[in-house]
Amino acid sequence: MNDTGNILWIPIIVISVLSILKLLNKNKSNGKPWIRIEKVEENE
Amino acid sequence: MSKHLALRSGNPALSASTFKKQSYASSEASMTIQGTVHKTGISLILCILSAGYVWGNPSLHFLAMPAGIVGFILAMVTVFKPTIGYVTVPAYAVVQGAFLGVISMIFNEMYPGIVVQAVFLTFGTLGALLLAYMSGLIKATENFKLGVAAATGGIAIMYLINMVMGFFGSGLSIIQSSSTMGILLSGFIVIIAALNLVLDFDFIEEGAEMGAPKYMEWYGAFGLLVTLIWLYLEILRLLAKLQNRR
Numbered sequence: 001m002n003d004t005g006n007i008l009w010i011p012i013i014v015i016s017v018l019s020i021l022k023l024l025n026k027n028k029s030n031g032k033p034w035i036r037i038e039k040v041e042e043n044e
Numbered sequence: 045m046s047k048h049l050a051l052r053s054g055n056p057a058l059s060a061s062t063f064k065k066q067s068y069a070s071s072e073a074s075m076t077i078q079g080t081v082h083k084t085g086i087s088l089i090l091c092i093l094s095a096g097y098v099w100g101n102p103s104l105h106f107l108a109m110p111a112g113i114v115g116f117i118l119a120m121v122t123v124f125k126p127t128i129g130y131v132t133v134p135a136y137a138v139v140q141g142a143f144l145g146v147i148s149m150i151f152n153e154m155y156p157g158i159v160v161q162a163v164f165l166t167f168g169t170l171g172a173l174l175l176a177y178m179s180g181l182i183k184a185t186e187n188f189k190l191g192v193a194a195a196t197g198g199i200a201i202m203y204l205i206n207m208v209m210g211f212f213g214s215g216l217s218i219i220q221s222s223s224t225m226g227i228l229l230s231g232f233i234v235i236i237a238a239l240n241l242v243l244d245f246d247f248i249e250e251g252a253e254m255g256a257p258k259y260m261e262w263y264g265a266f267g268l269l270v271t272l273i274w275l276y277l278e279i280l281r282l283l284a285k286l287q288n289r290r
Contacts, residue, residue, distance in 0.1 A: 004286040004287065004289070004290060005158075005161050005165070005282075005283045005286055005287070007286075008165055008234075008279070008282070008283075009165070009168065011172075012165070012168045012169055012171075012172045013172075015172040015173065015175070015176050015181070015182075016171070016172045016175055016176075018176070018181055019172070019175035019176045019178070019179040019181045020175065020179070022179040022180060022181050023175075023178070023179040026179070026180075
C-alpha cells in the first residue's frame with residue numbers, strides 16, 4: 001500500500017471537520033433565552 | 045430570483061443554458077434532489093459492478109479502447125439529447141465502468157493497493173465536499189464558478205494539446221512526470237476536479253429549485269458521474285506519481 005498517498009486525506013479531513021463545526025454552529029442557540037420574564041400589567 | 049441563475053459550470057455537460065433549453069411543462073413531474081441522488085446511486089452501482097466484472101475477466105480487457113470510444117459517444121448523445129438520459133446514462137455508466145476496470149487493473153499491477161486507496165479518496169472527497177456545500181463552507185458564488193470553469197477549460201486545452209502532440213509521437217512530459225512540478229500539476233488538477241463537484245451540486249439544486257423536467261435527474265446524475273470518474277482517474281495518476289517518488 002502506498003503510504004505517501006495518506007497525505008491526501010489531510011485536506012479531506014480538514015474540510016469535513018470545518019464543515020461539521022459550521023453545521024453545529026448553525027444549529028446552535030441564537031442567544032435568545034429559553035424563558036422570558038415580562039412585566040405583568042395590572043388586571044392581566 | 046434564484047441565486048444560481050447565472051450558472052457557470054466547468055463541467056462541459058453542465059452549462060448555463062442546459063435548463064433553459066428544456067421546456068418546463070407544469071403538468072409533468074419535476075426534477076428533485078432526492079430523485080437525482082437515487083439515479084446517481086444507480087449509475088455508480090452500475091459503473092462499479094461493470095468495472096469489477098471486467099477486472100475479473102482478463103478476456104474482456106480488449107474492451108478498454110472500444111469502451112472509451114462508446115463512452116464518449118454516449119456522453120455526447122446525453123449532452124445533446126437529455127430526454128433519453130434514462131437509457132444513455134446507465135449505458136454510459138456500464139461502458140465507463142468497463143473502461144475504468146481495465147485502467148484500474150493496469151495501475152494495480154504496477155502499484156499494488158493503489159486502486160483501493162484511489163476509490164476511498166474519491167468517495168472521501170465526494171463526502172467532504174458534500175458536507176462543505178451543505179454547511180455553506182464552500183459556496184458556489186459567481187466568482188467561484190468562473191474560476192473553476194476557467195481552470196477546467198485550461199486543463200482541457202492542456203490535455204487536448206497533449207493528445208494532438210501524441211499523434212506525432214510526442215507529448216507534454218509534465219503530465220506524466222513524477223517530478224515536483226509534475227506532482228504539483230496533478231495536485232492542482234485533482235483540486236479543480238474536486239471543486240467541479242461543488243458546481244455539480246449547485247447545478248442539481250438549481251434544477252430542483254427551477255422545477256426542471258423529471259428526466260433532468262438523469263442528466264444531473266450524469267454530470268456527477270463524469271466528474272467522479274475524472275476525479276478518480278486524476279487521483280489514481282497522482283498516487284502513482286507519489287509512489288514513483290519513493
